[in-house]
Amino acid sequence: MKTGILTFHRAINAGAVLQAFAMQETLKRLGYDASIVDYAPSYIDKAYNPIRSLDVRHPRGAMYELSSSLLRFARLKKYRKFWKEYFNLSAIECLAKCEYAILGSDQIWNSSISGGNLDPIFFNQDKRFNAINSIAYAASTMSVKKLTSNDLSALASWLPKISAIGVREKSLGDFLNERFGKKITEVIDPTLLAPKDIYNTFLGKKVIDEDYLLFYEVWHNDEVEQTARRIAKNKGLKFIGLSGSDIRMPRRDILQVFSPDEFVNLVANASHIVTSSFHGTAFSLIFEKQFNVVCEEPHQAVRMQELLAKIGCSDKFSYRLEPVADRIIDYVEINEILDKERIHSLKFLSDNLK
Numbered sequence: 001m002k003t004g005i006l007t008f009h010r011a012i013n014a015g016a017v018l019q020a021f022a023m024q025e026t027l028k029r030l031g032y033d034a035s036i037v038d039y040a041p042s043y044i045d046k047a048y049n050p051i052r053s054l055d056v057r058h059p060r061g062a063m064y065e066l067s068s069s070l071l072r073f074a075r076l077k078k079y080r081k082f083w084k085e086y087f088n089l090s091a092i093e094c095l096a097k098c099e100y101a102i103l104g105s106d107q108i109w110n111s112s113i114s115g116g117n118l119d120p121i122f123f124n125q126d127k128r129f130n131a132i133n134s135i136a137y138a139a140s141t142m143s144v145k146k147l148t149s150n151d152l153s154a155l156a157s158w159l160p161k162i163s164a165i166g167v168r169e170k171s172l173g174d175f176l177n178e179r180f181g182k183k184i185t186e187v188i189d190p191t192l193l194a195p196k197d198i199y200n201t202f203l204g205k206k207v208i209d210e211d212y213l214l215f216y217e218v219w220h221n222d223e224v225e226q227t228a229r230r231i232a233k234n235k236g237l238k239f240i241g242l243s244g245s246d247i248r249m250p251r252r253d254i255l256q257v258f259s260p261d262e263f264v265n266l267v268a269n270a271s272h273i274v275t276s277s278f279h280g281t282a283f284s285l286i287f288e289k290q291f292n293v294v295c296e297e298p299h300q301a302v303r304m305q306e307l308l309a310k311i312g313c314s315d316k317f318s319y320r321l322e323p324v325a326d327r328i329i330d331y332v333e334i335n336e337i338l339d340k341e342r343i344h345s346l347k348f349l350s351d352n353l354k
Contacts, residue, residue, distance in 0.1 A: 219245050
């Protein structure tokens, strides 16, 4: 059965790319003819465009922007290599030949990403490119509190057209069920759904060959970084940072250019993880790492808080500069919970891909 995955696979973001890869590999192992539909909306291209405006009237700012552009080009080069090696891409015109479109995962229903309005293609409602049927899998938004009136109108119109709806966050599922009376299934992120061995190809030679704490962030915050550095110092570990954003005052020990496979390698070989990212949290769980989740603002935290509550690790969450839990995580019970979630989520897919 031909299935096309619609997601933010061209975001220059390790989690976004790896969840797309994981969805592709999961569907292939289930026996489906799966590809990632190469939809590249302008709002994604704009967000990650290496070239931005240079104001020569302000030389210091112009020099910073020029150096940041060079970093972005270097990131893009690494991501293009990953896409070429690991994605089975299909042209968007091929979507009409797909029996099913898989909508998600990731924040495809977050209008602050998609230019201020929800994108109809992520509801299989773009009249130019429609699959025969559609399933939402682990679709997400930033927070139900951030949904606009336009979002709610679009959801009311488009949700009934989707054959089955699986969302990543319980809060979103409860909201959609209560507001629109739709049957909603809570499922786990594709990175946690996929067999762990799909990441083995990324685990060759260590990127860093010493004991280290890995700090991973998508957007930079100095106070979250300070918390991570304090934990590294207390544990006697070398501090290594990964940042997906442009840091105005770069640090030698924070890497700003890395590929999705290097991200996996660095997580897998770290002695401890501190992250403000959902997928930083997910990959900490996949590789059974000791970790702390430290966030800047409440609206950024919902996705991590719900995942941690599900596995009994709510104490591992804190806000910037707050005290952090130093409890040793026992993965026996966590793996039992995640195994049940995988079985449940795989059943959702197999029951609805018919």
